[in-house]
Amino acid sequence: MATVVLRRDVPAPAGRVWQVATDWPRHGASVPFTHVVVTHDAGGTGTRFTGRTRLGPWTVDDPMEVVLWRPPADADTDQPGLPGRCVVEKRGRVVLGWAALDVLPLGPRRCRMVWTEDVEIAPAAWTGWAAPAVRLASRAVFxxxxxxxxxxxxxxxxxxxxxGS
Structure with missing residues (x-):
């Protein structure tokens, strides 16, 4: 598997960041050549969505399901609240693996997003060969x-x- 871990500090409350980061169709606006459609909205665990990436005549569907959903607890004080965690399993025929989003409150108006992506390309034998390219592409895209x-x-x-403050 090709694993990538990315971190980003955000000057906004963890709850707001969580709402934005788990708005699945919004992901399609930032992932090139990709459109995201929610196919089953369970409001958390059990939500299913598909990222469809189209490059010319080639199309790859990346169906996913939320398997863990724990929103962050925002702090109303200077003490950080509890972190949030969302884990999504990739259930496609070509792209497998999982992604995790952690939102760690750092105070009432700051948090850290940690995105971990672990991708396997089917057939599995291709993953080892393609891992360096998949890591590079994943770092850029995510x-x-x-x-x-x-x-x-x-x-x-x-x-x-x-x-404005």
Missing amino acids: GALLRRLAQDAVQEHVSSRGD
């Missing part, structure tokens, strides 16, 4: 995704406050 999600969360937090 790094851009985290930047975009962080920007969106900060913008939404500022907008909700109305005072």
Whole structure:
């Protein structure tokens, strides 16, 4: 498997970041050539969605299911709340593995997102051969995704406050 771990500190509350980062269709706006559709909204564990990536005549569906859903507990004080964790299993014919999103409150208006992606390409024998390329592509794609999600969360937090602070 090809594993990538990315971290990003965000100047917004963990709850807001969680809402933005687990808005699955929003991911399609940041992942190139990809559109994300929720196929079953269970409001957490059991939610299923598919990322469809299209490059010219080639299309790859990446169906996923949320298997763990624990939103963060925001702190109303300077003490951090409890971290949030979401784990998604990839259930496709070509792309397998899992992804985890951890949102760690660092105070009432700051948090850290940690994205861990563990990808296997079917057939499994291809994963070892393709791992370096998959890691490189994953770093670029998911790094851009985290930047975009962080920007969106900060913008939404500022907008909700109305005072720009």
